[in-house]
Amino acid sequence: MEIAKSKGLDELLNWDDIQNMKYPWNVSCESMRLLPPAQGSYREATMDFTFASYTIPKGWKTFWTVYSTHKNPKYFPDLEKFDPSRFEGNGLAPFTYVPFGGGPRMCPGKEYARLEILVFMHNQVTKFKLEKVIPDKKFIYAPSPVPVEGLLIRLLPHN
Numbered sequence: 001m002e003i004a005k006s007k008g009l010d011e012l013l014n015w016d017d018i019q020n021m022k023y024p025w026n027v028s029c030e031s032m033r034l035l036p037p038a039q040g041s042y043r044e045a046t047m048d049f050t051f052a053s054y055t056i057p058k059g060w061k062t063f064w065t066v067y068s069t070h071k072n073p074k075y076f077p078d079l080e081k082f083d084p085s086r087f088e089g090n091g092l093a094p095f096t097y098v099p100f101g102g103g104p105r106m107c108p109g110k111e112y113a114r115l116e117i118l119v120f121m122h123n124q125v126t127k128f129k130l131e132k133v134i135p136d137k138k139f140i141y142a143p144s145p146v147p148v149e150g151l152l153i154r155l156l157p158h159n
């Protein structure tokens, strides 16, 4: 809300505002940790290797998953808890948090997505109060997360 308070009514966000939106981005990161929009991607093994007692021969196609990487209790204690403070400080160990993938084929749209998410969040929270119509929402994966009964919300103007 720091940014919201510093802006006049209908004043547009600028690049510095986006860079200063640390807490909203931590909230987005924690949302993408628990409900990753993309489920993973394929890689080809460039050498034989062993992972979790399975030997993967060179040349095999593998699918790495975002969801299971984000549910590692070693890096995310109390892992089902929604806790944006996990993203404060100096950042997480490499390849422990991968909603946009990692390495040379990492999502090239990451910064654009960050911009879109933060601008959308800013306009939503400054203009409306949100209420979930269905409080205990369930999601299925098909393959991205989809709310089972749709995403019904009430938008109420701030007084």
Ligand code: HEM
Binding pocket: 036, 037, 038, 039, 040, 041, 042, 098, 099, 100, 101, 102, 103, 104, 105, 106, 107, 108, 109, 110, 112, 113
């Ligand atoms: C929240 C939004 C988004 C998420 C979570 C997401 C996630 C991902 C993931 C996990 C990958 C695979 C990366 C890898 O293999 O290491 C990927 C690839 C890709 N994404 Fe995104 N993405 C998002 C938005 C976007 C946007 C907005 C664009 C374009 C404007 C975009 C364009 C691409 C492209 C072109 C690739 C393929 C890159 C390659 O194979 O070299 N994505 N994305």
